[in-house]
Amino acid sequence: MADSKNFLTIRRPDDWHLHLRDGDMLQAVVPYTARQFGRAIVMPNLSPPITSVAAAESYRNRIRLALPEGADFEPLMTAYLTDEIAPDEIERGHAKGVFTAAKLYPAGATTNSAAGVTDIANIRPVLERMERIGMVLCIHGEVTDGDVDIFDREAVFIDRILAPLTRDFPALKIVLEHITSADAVQFVESAGDRVAATITPHHCIINRNALFKGGINPHAYCLPVAKRERHRAAVRAAATSGSAKFFLGTDSAPHARHAKESACGCAGIFNAPYALESYARVFDEDGALDKLEAFASENGPRFYGLPLNEGTVTLRREAQSVPDQLEGELVPFLAGETLEWRLD
Ligand code: DOR
Ligand code: ZN
DSSP states (O other), rough: OOOGGGEEEOOOEEEEEEEESSHHHHHHHHHHHHHHHHHEEEEESSSOOOOOOHHHHHHHHHHHHHHHOOOOOEEEEEOOOOSSSSSSHHHHHHHHHHHHEEEETTTTSSSSSSSSSGGGGHHHHHHHHHHHTTTEEEEEOOOTTTTTTTTHHHHHIIIIIIIIHHHHOOTTTEEHHHHEEEEHHHHHHHSOOEEEEOOOOHHOOOOGGGTTTSSSGGGGSSSOOOEEEEHHHHHHHHTOOOTTTEEEOOBBBOHHHHHHHSTOOOOOOOOOOGHHHHHHHHHTTOOEEEEEEIIIIIIHHHHTTTOOOOSSEEEEEEEEOOOSOOOTTTOBTTTOOEEEEOOO
């Protein structure tokens, strides 16, 4: 069909790593995600963090209330692991269908991670329980030691923490979130089928030069920070490879413009508004549009043991410009650029 080059219809996708925030910010950002995705794994790094079943249920309600009328979107909640969190609370939340996964933030690794885990030994009982009940562990994979170069923190985490963890808990399902390095790609590829990874659009598109192009660019700053070109290329090749171990997770992380453009700007790239179009650019440029559906709509639910979404979305080859700013003083990823695809 002549038009098959200009239209791409895929099963409705999900976002397996997303920050929705709370309050006014939640209201401003959730429509962008709900318009594209059937479900999203919602990160628990609020202030205070989501560390109980009750807190997750009430946050889930606030998300549902913020949805545009008629939206067909299911927030999948996560528990924020702390040194003290009780295995029983995690299991209760999982059994009740509230906690889809639990998130490990090494303390101090990123936004609102101060209450995170200070030593993996402190959560061994939780990990044992999760392994037993088949609950997914999502990991922010960076060490926080000040003496480790920021560009090496993911690779060092893999060596020091993740490799031993996968040996100690061979049946634990682990998602290494937002991978940024060739080291991470290689680790995930060679690990067993219990280990997978999410990949963001920005880590497929920018390398660390973007942070300093023509001056300091806070809107290209996120954690883990973008790495050098060979790492971007490896991450992108993994995304478009068709391997079931890699799936879509935007890590869309909105911060108001003034919080980014500040002497100590926050980490996070707000890519939700044009997420699918950004991934479409990547897969199209690499001649892999036929692999987008598996990456966006199949590999994630299969790993999590959840049903695939019903319904489809259609992308059309039609240029659109990304605005410099969106409502809520938010600067979207690729602001000012032209995207080749548009979501119908
Ligand atoms: O860039 C990031 N922003 N990385 C994270 O891990 C957290 C996120 C946020 O919540 O702002
Ligand atoms: Zn994140």
